[in-house]
Amino acid sequence: MIDxxxxxxxxxxxxxxxxxATARELWDAYxxxxxxxxEELHCFLTLVDEPEGVSVPIALKDVIGTKGIExxxxxxxxxxxxxVYDSTVASRCKQAGLPTLGKTNTDEFAMxxxxxxxxxxxxxxxxxxxxxxxxxxxxxxxxxxxGLAPWALGSDTGGSIKQPAALCGIVGLRPTYxxxxxxxxxxxxxxxxxxGPTTKTVRDCALLYRVIAGRDPCDSTTADVPEVELPERExxxxxxxxxxxxxxxxxxxxxxxxxxxxxxIELCRELGAEVGECELPLSVDYGLACYYLIAPAEASSNLxxxxxxxxxxxxxxxxxxxxxxxxxxxxxxxEPKRRIMLGTYALSAGYYEAYYGQAQKVRTVxxxxxxxxxxxxxxxVSATSPTxxxxxxxxxxxxxxxxxxxLLTIPSCMAGLPGLNIPCGLSDGLPVGLQLIGPQFAExxxxxxxxxxxxxxxxxxxxxxxxx
Amino acid sequence: MAISREQVLHVASxxxxxxxxxxxxxxxxxxxxxxxxVSKVSELELADVPPTSHPLELVNVSRRDEARPSLPLEAxxxxxxxxxxxxxxxxxxxxxxxx
Numbered sequence: 054m055i056d057x058x059x060x061x062x063x064x065x066x067x068x069x070x071x072x073x074a075t076a077r078e079l080w081d082a083y084x085x086x087x088x089x090x091x092e093e094l095h096c097f098l099t100l101v102d103e104p105e106g107v108s109v110p111i112a113l114k115d116v117i118g119t120k121g122i123e124x125x126x127x128x129x130x131x132x133x134x135x136x137v138y139d140s141t142v143a144s145r146c147k148q149a150g151l152p153t154l155g156k157t158n159t160d161e162f163a164m165x166x167x168x169x170x171x172x173x174x175x176x177x178x179x180x181x182x183x184x185x186x187x188x189x190x191x192x193x194x195x196x197x198x199x200g201l202a203p204w205a206l207g208s209d210t211g212g213s214i215k216q217p218a219a220l221c222g223i224v225g226l227r228p229t230y231x232x233x234x235x236x237x238x239x240x241x242x243x244x245x246x247x248x249g250p251t252t253k254t255v256r257d258c259a260l261l262y263r264v265i266a267g268r269d270p271c272d273s274t275t276a277d278v279p280e281v282e283l284p285e286r287e288x289x290x291x292x293x294x295x296x297x298x299x300x301x302x303x304x305x306x307x308x309x310x311x312x313x314x315x316x317x318i319e320l321c322r323e324l325g326a327e328v329g330e331c332e333l334p335l336s337v338d339y340g341l342a343c344y345y346l347i348a349p350a351e352a353s354s355n356l357x358x359x360x361x362x363x364x365x366x367x368x369x370x371x372x373x374x375x376x377x378x379x380x381x382x383x384x385x386x387x388e389p390k391r392r393i394m395l396g397t398y399a400l401s402a403g404y405y406e407a408y409y410g411q412a413q414k415v416r417t418v419x420x421x422x423x424x425x426x427x428x429x430x431x432x433x434v435s436a437t438s439p440t441x442x443x444x445x446x447x448x449x450x451x452x453x454x455x456x457x458x459x460l461l462t463i464p465s466c467m468a469g470l471p472g473l474n475i476p477c478g479l480s481d482g483l484p485v486g487l488q489l490i491g492p493q494f495a496e497x498x499x500x501x502x503x504x505x506x507x508x509x510x511x512x513x514x515x516x517x518x519x520x521x
Numbered sequence: 522m523a524i525s526r527e528q529v530l531h532v533a534s535x536x537x538x539x540x541x542x543x544x545x546x547x548x549x550x551x552x553x554x555x556x557x558x559v560s561k562v563s564e565l566e567l568a569d570v571p572p573t574s575h576p577l578e579l580v581n582v583s584r585r586d587e588a589r590p591s592l593p594l595e596a597x598x599x600x601x602x603x604x605x606x607x608x609x610x611x612x613x614x615x616x617x618x619x620x
Binding site: 134135137168194196229231270273274276341353356360362365367369371372374375377379380381391394397398413417453456470 | 531555601614
């Protein structure tokens with residue numbers, strides 16, 4: 054009897070190796086779990102019929118291009134679109150023998166913090182189905198937390214891997230920009246997008262990162278990656294942990310979240326780390342504004358390809374220009390429209406310097422502040438999300454309130470830095486996530502620190518209401 | 522930082538979005554609020570700061586100029602809304618009026 058709620062990918066690999074289970078039995082166990090719980094949780098947009106591969110199954114966020122499997126990016130404009138080639142990450146998963154279980158739900162074009170912007174309905178948090186799983190990668194996070202997939206891939210532009218992981222009580226890594234190929238990923242903001250693992254444990258995260266990371270000739274923004282070390286140490290001796298004051302004091306952090314994070318910082322000391330306060334004077338204060346200028350600007354360019362000509366939705370009506378406009382109006386939801394218009398405005402003649410140009414300079418400031426902090430510290434810690442999972446509908450009427458969910462994840466994204474979320478406690482029965490930020494290419498440090506804390510905290514990642 | 526109806530229509534036109542009247546009004550309000558929030562970046566004095574367009578400073582990443590197999594035509598047209606021989610068929614372009 055395979056307990057998909059509890060089983061880690063590493064344990065599953067061990068079972069296969071020791072022939073305690075066959076690949077088919079493993080696949081069937083997850084499919085049974087999906088049949089039982091996905092109607093409620095709505096993690097999956099597409100399920101694959103027959104497994105292709107004899108290793109541990111995996112779920113892929115629906116912005117990841119998969120040859121022969123529908124890829125919608127959570128949008129009506131791509132409903133029915135079936136890629137004719139594999140993204141590099143899908144291809145690497147295939148080479149590792151990981152069969153794709155299916156494609157998971159996402160906010161449309163990865164724009165959102167709750168999956169409520171998905172054109173196909175929201176996903177629900179396995180800890181409390183009246184609440185959101187976070188976004189944009191809520192489908193992947195809920196699938197892993199809900200025992201519907203042993204591990205998954207998501208994508209992160211402003212926090213779309215880390216924040217859902219925090220809200221669902223699991224591990225999520227946003228890797229250093231350039232370590233994982235974006236070839237075949239539905240593009241949102243090209244200088245920010247990164248694909249990364251969503252898993253139950255830090256070791257699983259490192260294992261999956263090792264499968265997907267590395268330079269790709271098809272993506273000229275990728276670089277060589279240091280060899281991945283699977284974490285084993287359970288102490289933090291010699292690690293310098295920095296606590297950015299502006300992150301701890303940021304607006305909107307719930308008291309329960311703050312408490313859980315502070316307890317974990319104390320735990321770092323107990324494990325032998327040198328803990329100290331540091332400053333990111335402008336990064337937190339101006340990070341959201343910077344992101345919500347740069348990301349929409351890049352999105353306005355990336356989403357211009359959806360015009361009804363070569364693939365996707367086409368609303369045939371009138372002449373060519375009419376067709377393009379009608380297609381885009383019918384195919385895009387409100388959030389992509391808002392961001393396309395915001396981005397277009399920020400880039401338009403007369404406004405470029407004041408908005409986009411200025412935001413690029415703010416980005417330099419954010420980068421420099423983080424580099425300065427890393428001269429003193431090996432890793433920075435903060436809450437990942439200011440709040441625990443909120444109720445469906447709570448923030449959908451106010452775009453700015455929704456954007457504020459990313460307040461703490463955004464600054465390090467702007468700087469291209471890796472960030473790991475690990476669950477660090479509960480507040481009102483809901484998971485609280487701790488964010489660990491490292492310098493570029495410091496994934497091994499994040500794995501080490503995350504693993505040691507994970508062991509010491511002993512968080513039970515099986516949602517309480519689903520425990521036997 | 523209010524965005525006028527005209528500005529929304531102008532931006533929508535640049536972005537090839539065909540908005541309904543109700544949408545124009547809704548977005549004018551929401552975009553005004555968002556712009557007010559993001560305009561914050563102009564508070565900072567950054568004349569001497571260079572812009573960052575990419576967090577990783579890679580320069581001149583290139584490959585050898587050698588032809589490699591690309592997508593076969595069947596694949597190229599696999600998702601085509603309308604195909605005619607080896608072309609994507611689209612309605613003829615009408616005269617575009619400036620909005």
